[in-house]
Amino acid sequence: MKSRLARHGISAAMIGLTYLAAILATLPLLLILAHLIKKGAASLSLSFFTHMPGPVGEVGGGMANAIVGTLILIGIACAIGLPIGIGAGIYLSEKRSMPLAQSVRFLSDVLNGLPSIVMGIFAWTLLVRPAGHFSALAGGAALGAMMIPLVTRTTEEMLKVVPISLREAALALGYPRWRTSLSVVVRTALAGIATGALVAVARIAGETAPLLFTALGNQFWSTSLREPIAALPLQIFAYAISAYDEWHAQAWAGALVLISIVLVISLAARLVTRSKFGAPVD
Amino acid sequence: MTAVPAPAITTDRRRLHVHETAIGDRIYEIVTTACALVVPALVVAIAIAIFAGAWPAFSKLGLSIVTSSDWDVQAGKFGAAPAIFGTLVSSAVALIIATPLAIGVAIFLSEFSPRWLRQPIGFLVDLLAAVPSVVYGLWGIFVLVPLLREQVMPFLRDRLHLGATPFFSGPAYGPSMLAAGVILAIMALPYISAVSREVLMAVPRSQREAALALGATRWEMIRDAVIPYAKSGIIGGIMLGLGRALGETMAVTMVIGNRAEISASLFAPGYTMASLIANQFSEATSDLHQSALLAVGAILFVITLIVNAAARWLVWQVSRDRAV
Numbered sequence: 001m002k003s004r005l006a007r008h009g010i011s012a013a014m015i016g017l018t019y020l021a022a023i024l025a026t027l028p029l030l031l032i033l034a035h036l037i038k039k040g041a042a043s044l045s046l047s048f049f050t051h052m053p054g055p056v057g058e059v060g061g062g063m064a065n066a067i068v069g070t071l072i073l074i075g076i077a078c079a080i081g082l083p084i085g086i087g088a089g090i091y092l093s094e095k096r097s098m099p100l101a102q103s104v105r106f107l108s109d110v111l112n113g114l115p116s117i118v119m120g121i122f123a124w125t126l127l128v129r130p131a132g133h134f135s136a137l138a139g140g141a142a143l144g145a146m147m148i149p150l151v152t153r154t155t156e157e158m159l160k161v162v163p164i165s166l167r168e169a170a171l172a173l174g175y176p177r178w179r180t181s182l183s184v185v186v187r188t189a190l191a192g193i194a195t196g197a198l199v200a201v202a203r204i205a206g207e208t209a210p211l212l213f214t215a216l217g218n219q220f221w222s223t224s225l226r227e228p229i230a231a232l233p234l235q236i237f238a239y240a241i242s243a244y245d246e247w248h249a250q251a252w253a254g255a256l257v258l259i260s261i262v263l264v265i266s267l268a269a270r271l272v273t274r275s276k277f278g279a280p281v282d
Numbered sequence: 283m284t285a286v287p288a289p290a291i292t293t294d295r296r297r298l299h300v301h302e303t304a305i306g307d308r309i310y311e312i313v314t315t316a317c318a319l320v321v322p323a324l325v326v327a328i329a330i331a332i333f334a335g336a337w338p339a340f341s342k343l344g345l346s347i348v349t350s351s352d353w354d355v356q357a358g359k360f361g362a363a364p365a366i367f368g369t370l371v372s373s374a375v376a377l378i379i380a381t382p383l384a385i386g387v388a389i390f391l392s393e394f395s396p397r398w399l400r401q402p403i404g405f406l407v408d409l410l411a412a413v414p415s416v417v418y419g420l421w422g423i424f425v426l427v428p429l430l431r432e433q434v435m436p437f438l439r440d441r442l443h444l445g446a447t448p449f450f451s452g453p454a455y456g457p458s459m460l461a462a463g464v465i466l467a468i469m470a471l472p473y474i475s476a477v478s479r480e481v482l483m484a485v486p487r488s489q490r491e492a493a494l495a496l497g498a499t500r501w502e503m504i505r506d507a508v509i510p511y512a513k514s515g516i517i518g519g520i521m522l523g524l525g526r527a528l529g530e531t532m533a534v535t536m537v538i539g540n541r542a543e544i545s546a547s548l549f550a551p552g553y554t555m556a557s558l559i560a561n562q563f564s565e566a567t568s569d570l571h572q573s574a575l576l577a578v579g580a581i582l583f584v585i586t587l588i589v590n591a592a593a594r595w596l597v598w599q600v601s602r603d604r605a606v
Contacts, residue, residue, distance in 0.1 A: 011501035015394055021386025022395070025475065026406045028468045032413065032421050039424075087317025094314065104318045106594060107325050113522065113590035114583070115529020116415075117556050118328065121563065121579045125331040145324060152321060176303035178310030206414025209531035209556070213564045233416045237532060240420045248424070255417045266412045270405065 033259075040256025043249040048257070053219060053235070059246050063254055065221050069136070069230040070205060072223060073215060076140025077204055081147025082197055088148070089155025089193075094181060105156070108149035119146050120210035128214060136222075136229035139215025143204040150203060154196025158189040195269045202265035206258055208233035232258050328583070336580040339573035347577055353542040355562070360574035364542040366581070368459065368552035372534065373527040375463025375548065380471045381520055387471075388478035388516075389504060404479070411472035419536030422465045427537055430464070431456035435549055448546040457539035460548040465533045470523035477519030481512040481600050518596030525589045529582060531556040555582045 002010075047062050054061025088104060095101045123142035128134055162185050170180040186193070208231075211217070216228035217238060223229075232254055239251035339347060343360055350361025391404055435454035439445035485508050493507035494500075509516070539551020540561055555578050566572040 007499050007502065011499035014501040014504075018386045018390035018394055021383050022390040022403055025383050025387045025410075025471060026403060029406055029410050029413070031425070032417070035421060035425055036417070084317045084320050087314050088321055091314035091318035100315075100318065104321045106591075106598075107321050109594045110587060110590045111321065111325060113525045113529075113586065113593070114328075115531065115556055115586055117529065117531040117559055118332070118579055118583050118586075121335075121559065121576060122328045122331050124563075125335050125576070126327075148324065149321060152318075176306050178306045181310065202412060206416065208414070208416045209560060212560055216564065233414060233532075236416050236420060237536070240416070240423055241536060251420055252424075255420050258414055259417055262412050262414060263409070266409060 036252065036256045036259055039249070039252040040254075043253040044256060048250075048253055052221065053250070054246075056244055057246065059249075061250065063230075063232065063235055063250070063257075065218065066230040066232045066235040066254070067257070068223065069215070069218070070232040072136060072225075072229060073140045073143055073211070073231055074201055074205055076137065076225070077143035077147050078197075078201065080141060080144025081151055081200065081204075085148045085151025085200070086155050086193060086197075088152040089159065090181060090186065092152065092156040093159035093185075104152070108152045111149040112153070115209070116146060116207050117209040117212070120212055120214060123210065124213045133226075134214060134216035134228040135226050136215055137225045139211045139229065139231070140225075142210035142214050143207060146204055146207065146210065147200045150200040151197055154199065155189075155193050158192030158196055159185060161192070162188045191272060195272045198265050199269045202262045202269075206233055206262055208237050332576055332580045332583055336573060336577035339570060339577040340580075342570065343574065343577075347574065348581070351542070351544055353558075355566075355568075355571055358568070358570060360570070360577075362555065362558065362574070362578050362581070364544050365553045365555045365558040365578060367544050368462075368538065369528055369554040369556070369582070371548075372459055372462040372466055372538065372552070372554055373524055375460065376466030376470050376527045377520065377524060379464065379467035380474055380523060383467075384471045384474035384519075384523070385478050385516065387475045388482055391475075391479050392482035393500075393504060393508075407472050407475050409472075410468060411476075415469070415530065415532040416536075418465055418469060418533035422461060422533055422537040426464060427456040427461050430454070430458070430461055435460070439549075449548055452545075452547045452549045454549050455539065455551060457537055457551050458549050459538065459545075459552045462534045462538040462552070462554070463548070465537055466527040466530055469530060469533065470527045473526055474519045474523040477522055477597055478512070478516045481515030481519070481597070482508060484515075484600065485511045512600070514596050515600035518593045518600070521589055521593035521596065525586050525593060528589065529556055529586045531560050535560045555579075 047060060049062060049067060050064055051060070051062030052064055053066075088108075092101050092105055119142050123138050123145065127138035127141055131138075166184055166188060167180055170184040171177070175184070211231050211234050215231055215234065217234040218228045218230040236251045236254040236258065239247040239254070242248070339360065347360055347362055348366060349363060350359070351363040351367075352359045352361045353364065387403070387407055391400055395403065431454050435450075435458075438450050439454070444450035489507050489511055490503055493503040498506065534554050535557035538554060538557055540553055540557060541551040542553045542558070543550070545552070559575050559579055559582075562571070563575050566575055
């Protein structure tokens with residue numbers, strides 16, 4: 001039997017270690033943000049958003065095509081991912097304990113953990129290989145497929161917190177089930193569902209791996225869905241692994257833009273869910 | 283204004299209404315069910331597409347694709363053993379670094395944190411999961427790798443004399459298995475800590491109070507009363523982090539050095555399955571090369587599927603117990 005003092009000493013030491021863990025775990029994010037701001041802000045200017053990429057060795061130039069490309073890809077992904085994801089989320093919340101609901105829920109979680117590069121080669125085998133060329137459409141479809149399980153689960157979570165009494169009241173008033181579901185339950189949770197959609201957009205906006213062999217990237221201006229298209233993450237990747245300092249600077253600026261978008265959306269989502277449903281779901 | 287007393291019409295209307303309701307409900311159910319069915323269909327479609335593409339390689343190369351370590355595109359030799367080895371080792375390094383930290387944070391947040399600090403720290407750790415992979419990679423190339431090369435690696439090898447072991451020997455290039463492991467640790471940490479925090483919070487208060495009442499110190503309470511209760515959930519969280527680490531592509535590709543060799547030293551460059559695909563897929567011209575890369579994708583798909591399914595099952599086990 002250890003002495004009382006030793007036991008309390010060990011306890012204090014272990015508690016101290018958890019404090020240390022908390023500091024160490026928050027450190028990487030702060031370091032990354034500090035470096036991004038320090039190195040990215042230097043080469044960030046208005047022309048970054050309005051100009052095309054410059055040739056090697058030339059300071060300046062922008063990523064206008066990549067920013068527009070990313071927006072187009074997000075648009076395609078939303079067109080695929082949002083309706084299906086929200087529909088599936090509604091199904092899960094309406095048919096909570098049906099065997100199909102159970103397995104859909106489980107498979108959504110499993111799909112969420114699937115490596116994004118696997119989604120990339122899936123979209124390639126389905127859309128790029130038969131067509132014979134890379135395309136914005138294939139990239140957007142890969143991102144859209146990634147959105148489906150994300151949106152499904154957040155929609156379900158948001159619908160779950162709608163009180164059952166609301167549903168009962170609407171049904172008692174003679175509303176058909178589908179109108180109860182759409183104009184009472186879904187409408188009540190709409191802000192939450194929109195937040196979930198935003199979070200999903202933030203997740204896929206920064207994805208690179210699924211785009212490598214679908215959207216491919218493009219040094220030129222292109223908005224055609226059937227052509228390869230530039231994307232911010234792809235451009236950052238290409239510039240980061242290049243050998244030129246000017247391109248490295250551009251990569252930092254691009255990363256700063258990308259992470260600003262992602263962080264603003266995450267922060268906004270956090271605030272909306274907190275004000276809407278009391279304490280955030282931890 | 284003339285009233286229209288028409289009972290026949292009302293009944294008709296009511297019948298119509300009931301009819302509409304039934305049709306509306308039916309359509310609504312079909313549409314939402316169809317949406318829900320997309321999820322399992324997607325899983326099946328991914329499996330079929332990838333295995334169909336991988337089949338030529340599997341049938342031609344057989345087991346040598348996993349056992350051979352000779353990946354030579356020109357010679358038509360595709361042995362993915364170095365990539366599989368690299369995936370497993372980098373993920374193991376990541377878990378060794380991330381697990382104690384993540385569980386430490388989770389314990390801190392669920393037990394010891396002052397109330398005002400709980401939200402901000404939890405949020406900062408969660409945000410780690412939101413940072414895009416390519417941003418981690420960029421930071422890895424220009425900040426982490428130089429730091430490892432100039433400070434950490436010489437320190438580990440020469441000061442701590444770990445160079446005598448095979449794991450920390452050899453020249454410090456920078457891009458290495460160690461760099462990949464550290465980046466993956468940062469990326470897996472939020473997943474492990476989020477799940478751990480959730481299951482720790484789910485441990486009943488009475489469990490803690492009973493331990494304290496028996497005279498346990500606060501640490502003994504956590505070790506003997508809280509952690510055993512949350513154990514399977516925490517393991518689920520670790521496996522979830524493992525799933526992330528196994529399939530992570532961009533950040534790893536940018537810092538691991540991309541060399542298809544098996545080396546015991548963590549200072550040596552390596553390859554992972556995901557980075558192999560990322561690097562070579564768009565340039566693969568021969569059918570066998572393409573198929574071999576798809577086969578690597580298929581192996582990755584199966585491994586992550588099993589790890590994720592097991593993780594979810596473990597976490598569900600815990601949350602179901604809580605609900606009862």
